[in-house]
Amino acid sequence: MEAEALKGHLDGLLLAVLADGPAHGYAVIRGLETKSDGVFSLTEGTVYPALHRLEKRGLLRSKWSSAAGRRRRVYALTGRGDRAVAEARGEWQAFSAAIDTVWRTACAT
Amino acid sequence: MRDMIDQYLRDLDAALVGSARRRRRIEAEVRDHLLCAVEAGMSGGEHRTVAIDHALAAFGTVDQVATGFTRHAARAGVQLTSLLTLVASVIYALAFALSTQLPTAPLGQLFSSALAQAAGWFAVQLVLVCAVMGCVEAWANRADEDRTAARLALQARFAGVALLASSISIGLALAGGAGRSSMLLALVVLALAAAGGLSLGSARRQLSALLRLRPEENQNVLAYDDVAAVLRLLTNRMTESPLLGMTPRRLSLEAPALRRVRAALSPQTRPWRFCAAVASAAGGGVAIEHLVAEGAANVIALAAVSAILTGMEAAAVVLCYALLGGRLGLRPRPRSLT
Numbered sequence: 001m002e003a004e005a006l007k008g009h010l011d012g013l014l015l016a017v018l019a020d021g022p023a024h025g026y027a028v029i030r031g032l033e034t035k036s037d038g039v040f041s042l043t044e045g046t047v048y049p050a051l052h053r054l055e056k057r058g059l060l061r062s063k064w065s066s067a068a069g070r071r072r073r074v075y076a077l078t079g080r081g082d083r084a085v086a087e088a089r090g091e092w093q094a095f096s097a098a099i100d101t102v103w104r105t106a107c108a109t
Numbered sequence: 110m111r112d113m114i115d116q117y118l119r120d121l122d123a124a125l126v127g128s129a130r131r132r133r134r135i136e137a138e139v140r141d142h143l144l145c146a147v148e149a150g151m152s153g154g155e156h157r158t159v160a161i162d163h164a165l166a167a168f169g170t171v172d173q174v175a176t177g178f179t180r181h182a183a184r185a186g187v188q189l190t191s192l193l194t195l196v197a198s199v200i201y202a203l204a205f206a207l208s209t210q211l212p213t214a215p216l217g218q219l220f221s222s223a224l225a226q227a228a229g230w231f232a233v234q235l236v237l238v239c240a241v242m243g244c245v246e247a248w249a250n251r252a253d254e255d256r257t258a259a260r261l262a263l264q265a266r267f268a269g270v271a272l273l274a275s276s277i278s279i280g281l282a283l284a285g286g287a288g289r290s291s292m293l294l295a296l297v298v299l300a301l302a303a304a305g306g307l308s309l310g311s312a313r314r315q316l317s318a319l320l321r322l323r324p325e326e327n328q329n330v331l332a333y334d335d336v337a338a339v340l341r342l343l344t345n346r347m348t349e350s351p352l353l354g355m356t357p358r359r360l361s362l363e364a365p366a367l368r369r370v371r372a373a374l375s376p377q378t379r380p381w382r383f384c385a386a387v388a389s390a391a392g393g394g395v396a397i398e399h400l401v402a403e404g405a406a407n408v409i410a411l412a413a414v415s416a417i418l419t420g421m422e423a424a425a426v427v428l429c430y431a432l433l434g435g436r437l438g439l440r441p442r443p444r445s446l447t
Contacts, residue, residue, distance in 0.1 A: 025138055026145040044146075045169035048138060049177035056181075070144065071137045 392419025
């Protein structure tokens with residue numbers, strides 16, 4: 001799926017992936033790809049600015065760890081991030097239910 | 110083959126803006142990501158060279174990645190530096206006003222020369238206008254990814270001219286025989302100007318990054334349009350207020366008349382008429398100030414003084430327009446002949 005189609009949803013999706021637990025950037029991207037059955041395959045380098053932005057907004061925190069002899073930045077949800085995930089999930093469910101209703105009506109006519 | 114990854118990281122580092130610490134963090138994160146991707150590719154049976162190629166292709170070009178990082182940093186930087194510039198500008202204006210109003214101060218009067226004062230006040234006005242406009246623009250576009258960076262660049266240009274004028278003002282004051290005791294005051298004013306300059310320099314760096322990202326916006330933006338945009342924003346905000354909504358609504362009903370006035374006084378199409386209007390308004394204001402301060406004892410003398418002041422203002426406006434009009438976005442630059 002094109003990145004343009006995900007515009008406005010990427011932040012929520014990244015938070016949703018990190019709701020499973022702390023992960024580094026590469027794992028977040030693979031997690032997004034796996035959870036979407038390969039539909040969300042982004043230009044990977046564009047995900048990092050989004051992670052930095054979410055950290056700046058206080059929804060994520062990050063710290064260095066070490067793996068395979070190299071430094072690795074691991075991201076985790078903050079308390080605010082947890083609440084943001086719950087809010088985003090509720091909003092998306094309402095939104096997708098409305099869209100679904102419209103499509104079902106269109107198909108029925 | 111890690112050379113390809115190293116080269117990519119060097120190119121990315123060159124394209125990024127921000128502190129060395131931030132760039133080091135990005136470099137470490139990107140390196141880890143690419144090496145993870147290469148390892149995953151190789152464990153899937155790919156040759157190392159192919160795995161590196163795939164990892165770099167999936168990560169995106171240097172421009173794509175740098176754009177994402179730079180846009181976020183530049184927007185945040187512009188907002189912060191706009192605010193800092195405004196704070197520094199207000200303190201600077203207050204310090205300058207105080208320095209001209211304390212003739213019996215123990216430090217002596219720095220800006221006793223009329224020329225030095227005129228240059229100083231010119232600087233103060235420009236500094237305040239561009240600082241306020243910069244803040245309004247940054248605030249109004251805080252959530253807008255596609256904000257017009259060229260407008261902020263224009264305001265930064267105004268502030269640059271203001272700082273130059275303040276330096277000239279202090280130079281004139283010192284060359285004009287300001288006492289040695291005034292040196293301390295001069296240093297204070299210069300320090301404040303430098304503080305504004307530092308925040309301005311930072312803003313300029315961020316703006317340059319934004320302009321690099323969207324060269325199509327680096328066009329001939331005019332200050333007049335910038336003022337109109339800020340006024341539009343303020344009017345929209347006022348219209349949302351039930352108490353203050355009447356006047357802007359009435360104004361919006363008269364928009365065709367306002368458009369006619371704008372066309373008649375446009376600095377782009379009627380530059381000299383625009384100069385005359387500004388000069389008349391400025392001269393009239395100075396004359397009224399003179400009338401209030403000195404009283405209307407002699408009408409002929411008052412008329413003569415008003416005419417002289419208006420003439421002086423006109424000369425100053427025309428001179429500024431001729432020398433700085435293009436630089437400050439008051440008139441379009443000449444079209445290229447090619």
